[in-house]
Amino acid sequence: MEYTQLRSGILIRRYKRFLADVRLASGEEVVAHCPNTGSMRAVNVPGSRVWLSPSRNPARKLAWTWEWIELPMPGAPPALASIHTGRANDWVEEALGAGRIAELAGYTTLKREAKVEGARLDFRLASAGQTTHVEVKQVTLREEDGHGYFPDAVSERGRRHLESLATRVALGERAVLLFCVAHTGIDAVAPAAHLDPAYADTLRRVAAQGVEVLAYGVSVTRDMEGMPGQAILTRRLRVDLERQPPSACVNVTRE
Structure with a gap:
């Protein structure tokens, strides 16, 4: 973009x-x-x-x-x-088309806002009889330990999306949670158990059930005055589902 x-x-x-x-x-x-x-x-x-x-x-x-x-x-x-949460899916779609997300390469069709039973997930990819559902979550929360965390407040909607992904796996399909890290200072992502312990617990459970968890970060060019120019999803980042957040962090209000 x-x-x-x-x-x-x-x-x-x-x-x-x-x-x-x-x-x-x-x-x-x-x-x-x-x-x-x-x-x-x-x-x-x-x-x-x-x-x-x-x-x-x-x-x-x-x-x-x-x-x-x-x-x-x-x-x-x-x-x-x-700041613009609506940009995340555009970055992901462009990266999918360019083949920069190696784990999701090789698909022949892509549909945004794909309906499944009880939910709507961000992408449905299909090729040669395989269907993959992808839910995208934008990450901008960088805590004092330098890690990125999601969510930045209690997110019941985000937890329901995890359950929908787990249902797709149970039905024999592939399901992926993709953290789109929209903060150039974040190099790793973990569930924000200090802000939403229920989400963190659910994420760990569905990952054990077969939901794949990926994280890719945006890279941004800047001109001589620091103005942002081109932004593309290029950086494969580490996901640490067991990381414990800083004890100094406190809860925030429900989203």
């Missing part, structure tokens, strides 16, 4: 879930759409540099959409994290 016409600014605040006040580099303060309904733990950082994309719809109430935030990394260059 190529980002063009982005505008940089400083995040003032995010509020009412869908709104963010941003001070543009010009000094103008604007209200941007925040396309992320989650807690945004660790990526809602007022005072941070952010980038907005312009809307192509003249009838839309808000002219800007919050896309990226820059976050400090101890002993390393700043990281970029995507």
Whole structure:
């Protein structure tokens, strides 16, 4: 995905879930759409540099959409994290088409938003009689130990998706949970047992039942001024289902 016409600014605040006040580099303060309904733990950082994309719809109430935030990394260059949860499936679809997800290569058909009994999963891949269902979850939570964690708040919906994947396995199909890591400072992913122990327990159980768990991270080019350019899913990351999160972390509210 190529980002063009982005505008940089400083995040003032995010509020009412869908709104963010941003001070543009010009000094103008604007209200941007925040396309992320989650807690945004660790990526809602007022005072941070952010980038907005312009809307192509003249009838839309808000002219800007919050896309990226820059976050400090101890002993390393700043990281970029995507705010727009809707980008994850686009990155995954592009990577599938390009064959960059080795574990999911070789399929001849792809369907997005595939219906299964009691749920809708992000992708259905098929080839030579084999059907694979893929559910994508975007990861942006980086805790103090440097690991990425999912979810960033209690997610009953996410747990139901795990159960749907396990059902597909029981029916003889292949099922994959794919963590799309949209934070360039994350190199490994674990279930967030400190935020949603039920999700972590369910993930470990369905993995033992045959649901495959993968993690791939986005790579982002930047120009001389730090502006994000092309973003593609390229980095194969480690998944550690048994990792214990930092004891200093505390629970957050239900999504």
